[in-house]
Amino acid sequence: MRRHLRGALPAVLFALVLLGAWELYADSSGVDPLLLPAPHAMFSQLWDNAGLLWSNFTITAREVVLGLALALIVGFAVAVAIHLSPLLRRAAYPHAVGSQAVPIAIVAAPLCFWWGFGIFPKLLVIALICFFPIVVTTVDGLASADSDQLKLLRTLDASRLQAFRFAELPAAIPAALSGARIALAVGVIGTFIAETSTPTIGPYAGLGREITSDLTALQTSRAYAATAVLFVFAVACFYSLTLIEHRLAPWAYTHKGENP
């Protein structure tokens, strides 16, 4: 634990330097705090609105985690299907690429029409935004299995399915998890898009909604406070995923030294 804390020290110091510079600029340049609030205003909003931010955070956090899980399941399944069937690869891969060009606003309305104002259409939006990096990295990972290893498995009379199970699937896990890390980075902003493009019923609609409504209500410093929460949450998710990677694919990290 102490080692981890010491590892985080440079990042914390860097944050302090940036915040200091920002504070100096905001105080001395005369910039309108409605355009760019000073860090101290952001922190006092964090303190004053802790309850509100927390309630919104729990909603957003649930969306990020579930949306990413959905993206992982769908992305992994699509990658496996594409890997096992050349026909499917030719049929589906271009559409997976093209899906990334579809603006969410185009699909948000029918999704809400089908599934209402609950969490599910938002998860679909997040998954749509996140699944692509998982597909690409997993397809490459599955194809990266050592061809000599596959040959060896054939001499041991392994079936196609067994070759997949013993060689290709494990070889793809580190790549799939790299894809998940990219997906996570995209997924937090994807959640913002999901929240702001689909309506929600209820007192709290998540940090994304909070930010947009604060901005329109000229509560800029509170929007910054909500953004700070998103920022820290994204970092925490990223490092949790790194820990999961070490647990799931320990062989891939023995000689690579420190992770980011």
Added chain:
Amino acid sequence: MAVSQTTPVAQQQGGTDSIGVQVEGVARSYRDRAGAHVPALEGVTLCVRAGETLAVVGPSGCGKTTLLELICGLQSPDTGTLACAPAALMPQRDLLLPWLSALDNAGLALRIAGCSRARARVRASSLFAEMGLQGFESARPDELSGGMRQRVAFLRTLLSGKPVLCLDEPFGALDAITRQELQSWLTGALLREPRTVVLVTHDVEEAIVLADRVLVLSPRPGRVIAEIEVDLPRPRRGTSPPAIALRERALCALAQGAEP
């Protein structure tokens, strides 16, 4: 597939019990990158009796690996016939699966044959001590030394349960001291677990130390140009006078074969 082409030979010999491997006038070529046919083997005839260890020596690129892949059924000959009992390959690179423990790598063939993980472990671990691997059961391949990895790879080949073992330069990548150690280890292992062995090597001394008979192949396309009986008691030393005399004969044959 090799067996099906050659059932007549196998029947003549009274089934595959009495012979391990019978190769008759086999030729095999491959296409190089430019698409030209390159003959790898030409008119190779050899026979390995059940329980015998045959070493095949020859210069690099003379088709030794192709010969083993033919015997293991990974390729089929262009002309000629092959009759072999089922053969397992121990490739040049150990090709241990990095995500499995040493024990699970050794028992891989059992898992493929349908054993449960627990049963495969029990059967593999009973041989671990015998093979000098006790204490390394749960080590991952990247935690093992080169010599240990080769032992595990050999055990994996052994546990495939096939009567013929094809060893493709099994100790080629090891340092001289470890190689010598593993040569005497393999001698002991084969005394305890007798099998029909085809050992491919470019190390004449290794061939003399390990084999009952040594075949010398010419440079590409490979043909058998000499056959040397090694009638020395085991365990053998490569430095004993009779071994040196045999080595001299093999080296002479290699040198003659190299002349155009």
